[in-house]
Amino acid sequence: MSLKLPIYMDNHATTPVDPRVLDAMLPYFTQVFGNAASRSHSFGWTAEKAVEAARDQVGALIGASGKEIVWTSGATESDNLAIKGAAEFLKDRGNHIITAQTEHKAVLDTCKRLEKEGFDVTYLPVGKDGRVSAESVRAAMTDKTTVVSIMLANNEIGTVNPVNEIGAVVKEKGAVFHVDAVQGVGKVPFDVNAAKVDLASLSAHKMYGPKGVGALYVRRKPRVRITAQIDGGGHERGMRSGTLNVPAIVGFGKAAELARTEMAAEAARLLKLRERLREAIQSKVDHTFVNGSMEHRLPGNLNISFAYVEGEAMLMGLKDVAVSSGSACTSASLEPSYVLRAIGVDEELAHTSIRFGLGRFNTEEEVDYVVKIVVDKVKKLRELSPLYEMAQQGIDLKSIVWAAH
Amino acid sequence: MAYSEKVIEHYENPRNVGSFDKDDPSVGTGLVGAPACGDVMKLQLKITDEGIIEDAKFKTFGCGSAIASSSLATEWVKGMSIDQAMGIKNTQIVEELNLPPVKIHCSVLAEDAIKGAIADYKAKRAKANGNGNA
Numbered sequence: 001m002s003l004k005l006p007i008y009m010d011n012h013a014t015t016p017v018d019p020r021v022l023d024a025m026l027p028y029f030t031q032v033f034g035n036a037a038s039r040s041h042s043f044g045w046t047a048e049k050a051v052e053a054a055r056d057q058v059g060a061l062i063g064a065s066g067k068e069i070v071w072t073s074g075a076t077e078s079d080n081l082a083i084k085g086a087a088e089f090l091k092d093r094g095n096h097i098i099t100a101q102t103e104h105k106a107v108l109d110t111c112k113r114l115e116k117e118g119f120d121v122t123y124l125p126v127g128k129d130g131r132v133s134a135e136s137v138r139a140a141m142t143d144k145t146t147v148v149s150i151m152l153a154n155n156e157i158g159t160v161n162p163v164n165e166i167g168a169v170v171k172e173k174g175a176v177f178h179v180d181a182v183q184g185v186g187k188v189p190f191d192v193n194a195a196k197v198d199l200a201s202l203s204a205h206k207m208y209g210p211k212g213v214g215a216l217y218v219r220r221k222p223r224v225r226i227t228a229q230i231d232g233g234g235h236e237r238g239m240r241s242g243t244l245n246v247p248a249i250v251g252f253g254k255a256a257e258l259a260r261t262e263m264a265a266e267a268a269r270l271l272k273l274r275e276r277l278r279e280a281i282q283s284k285v286d287h288t289f290v291n292g293s294m295e296h297r298l299p300g301n302l303n304i305s306f307a308y309v310e311g312e313a314m315l316m317g318l319k320d321v322a323v324s325s326g327s328a329c330t331s332a333s334l335e336p337s338y339v340l341r342a343i344g345v346d347e348e349l350a351h352t353s354i355r356f357g358l359g360r361f362n363t364e365e366e367v368d369y370v371v372k373i374v375v376d377k378v379k380k381l382r383e384l385s386p387l388y389e390m391a392q393q394g395i396d397l398k399s400i401v402w403a404a405h
Numbered sequence: 406m407a408y409s410e411k412v413i414e415h416y417e418n419p420r421n422v423g424s425f426d427k428d429d430p431s432v433g434t435g436l437v438g439a440p441a442c443g444d445v446m447k448l449q450l451k452i453t454d455e456g457i458i459e460d461a462k463f464k465t466f467g468c469g470s471a472i473a474s475s476s477l478a479t480e481w482v483k484g485m486s487i488d489q490a491m492g493i494k495n496t497q498i499v500e501e502l503n504l505p506p507v508k509i510h511c512s513v514l515a516e517d518a519i520k521g522a523i524a525d526y527k528a529k530r531a532k533a534n535g536n537g538n539a
Contacts, residue, residue: 310443312468316408316416327443327468336443348440384422384472386447386464387440402439 005320007366011206011300011359012155012183013324017251018208018360024254025210028247036244037235047246054253061256062181062200063191064217070236071244074214075182077229078201079106079149081216081240082178085226086147086199087114090176094144098175100124100132100151101342102159106201107149107180120144129293130159130343138169145175153184156326156339156355157292158301160188167196176224182206186259187267187298192217198224204248208360209255213248216240266360271299273358273367278302280371285378287391291326291345291353300358305349308388309381314354317377321370326353348387348397408469409503415473420480423462425449430533433526435518443467444511446475448518452526456487463518470508474498474515482519487526490519 008016028050036051038044055066072078087097099111101123111121122140126132132150141148148170153160163179170177178199181190185200186207192200200217204210218224218239232241282288287307303326306314311327326337327350336350345353356370382388387397408416424447425432432451438444444467451460461479465472477498482490498504498512 308466310467310471313416313472316413316469346441348443351440351443384419384464385466386436386445387466389424389447389464397440402441402445403437 003365003369006322007320007362007370008322009356009358009362009366009370010322010324011357011362012158012355013357014205014211015208015359016361017205017210018255018258020258021209021251021254025247025251028250032246034246036246037233047244050250050253051244051246054249054256057253057260058202058215058256059217061260062185062202062217063193065220068192068217068220070216070218070239071249072214072216072240073212073245074205075180075201075203076106076214077240078203078214078216079104079178079180080110081226081229082199082201083107083110083147083149084114084229085239086176086178086224087119088227089225090146091119094142094146095119096142096144096146097121098124098137098140098145098148100126102126102130102132102154102157102339103149103151104155104180104182107151111149126159126342128344129296130154130157130291130339131293131296132161132166134162134165134169137166138173141169141173141175145173147176147178149178149180151183152179152181152190153188153298154292154339155183156337157303157343158183158298159292160184160296160298162296163190163195163197167194171196183298186256186263187270187300189263192219199226204252204255207255207259210248210251213245213252215252267299270358270362273362273364274300274302274356276364277356277358277367277371278304280368281374284371284375289345289349291340292343302356302358303353304356305345305353306378307349307352308385308391309352309378311352311354313381314352314374314377317381318370318373321373323357324355326355327351411502412469412473412504415476415502416469419463419472419476421460421462421476421483422464424464425451425460425462430529431526433522433524433529435521435523435525437517437521438467438471438514440466444471444514446471446514446518448475448478448515448522450482450490450519450522450526452487458482458485458487458490467511467514468508470502470504471511471514473502474504474511475518477501478515478519487523491523493519 034043034047036047055069059066176198202215204213289305291303311325340350435448463475465475495512495516
């Protein structure tokens with residue numbers, strides 16, 4: 001089989017739509033195009049039926065009822081709705097929110113906004129493996145804590161949090177437990193009842209569905225209440241107004257069904273590919289460091305630092321391969337990844353990190369090709385690296401007084 | 406981010422990669438930047454007794470724009486007098502390589518590296534002369 005370039009290995013950023021998902025969606029653009037909120041004719045009824053079926057499919061993926069699924073425009077909106085909605089609804093009971101330093105910006109920036117509005121937020125540190133411990137959540141909880149938001153799996157280092165243990169602690173204290181499940185759901189087992197979750201954010205495009213549609217799981221028993229952030233026609237039981245994006249929702253449903261039925265086999269296959277990638281790279285390149293936990297990790301994630309080689313220069317060399325870097329240079333901020341900093345990775349190593357995100361459509365041939373060019377580029381860039389030269393000469397880089405700029 | 410053709414060309418074919426013996430009295434070494442900031446440039450100049458830069462070499466840890474800036478700097482300084490090299494401005498590098506605003510610090514580093522190498526050379530000379538007189 002011939003290799004098709006460029007190779008996509010950035011499946012934490014987004015995933016392609018699975019052709020089976022696209023097939024399910026297509027009739028809903030031109031034939032079944034009704035507004036799911038139209039109650040007076042069959043166009044509306046058939047659209048509504050499709051939306052309700054998709055609700056059940058998405059619910060089934062996380063052990064929930066379809067009735068507990070609220071459609072949104074994506075997980076960023078879901079995170080905003082969950083945290084702001086619950087914090088506002090419960091503000092008479094308390095004003096303290098707990099989250100972690102390694103959360104996605106959609107959670108962190110939402111919390112920062114709430115801080116400006118007078119809420120207190122605790123940003124929990126994580127261990128070197130990137131995990132949030134249930135004990136640290138317990139220790140941070142006060143009588144005023146109303147919302148705890150912890151992600152299922154991290155988007156950079158793939159670390160999977162012990163959400164079942166954390167959920168037990170949160171419910172012991174009676175706060176609302178929100179899980180940003182975007183990266184983990186469909187990749188590792190996640191059950192809203194096992195984790196005692198009240199609210200969970202999901203995204204279609206991270207699981208081979210279309211972009212522009214997400215969901216918020218909102219527990220019904222016991223009922224969890226949130227303040228709507230978008231007002232209008234009272235859709236989605238008043239929690240999120242706006243005409244439903246029926247084709248995308250149908251696609252999300254199909255994607256969730258595929259994720260549920262194929263997760264076990266796919267996870268095993270991805271783990272094998274990931275280990276093939278990791279073992280080959282580490283056997284051929286010295287001074288590499290895997291960031292995050294090897295034990296509690298998404299099967300398709302490899303985040304690895306290549307010492308003495310700056311990440312963006314690496315990405316530039318891997319021009320036929322789509323991956324990403326924790327290097328400062330890839331963002332406008334010039335700060336290296338806050339996730340890597342939170343797990344104690346030295347800034348200089350953070351600048352050398354590359355994230356590989358393997359997905360459903362990656363093959364062994366692709367992995368082997370990527371290994372070849374990664375090894376080649378690291379070698380070339382190390383020949384160019386004054387740091388590598390100094391390290392080879394036995395100079396301790398930490399002994400040098402660098403002029404920060 | 407899209408790179409300019411000139412940055413890509415220098416990245417693909419960096420000029421004058423390598424090192425001189427830093428203890429050679431005719432060699433000035435500039436080492437600027439910091440690993441924690443994601444950029445370190447080492448630029449070395451081999452300078453004749455007449456103060457002419459006869460050769461230059463570099464090694465850079467940094468993004469493509471940092472590599473290109475230092476590669477370009479080595480190309481430019483060859484054949485220049487010390488005074489001419491001291492006159493190279495980072496804005497000239499920005500212009501030549503078409504660097505976007507977020508990459509301007511790469512050109513600043515390259516200018517600093519040239520100045521650092523010349524300062525090192527001058528310090529060495531002063532020390533050698535001082536020792537000779539003593």
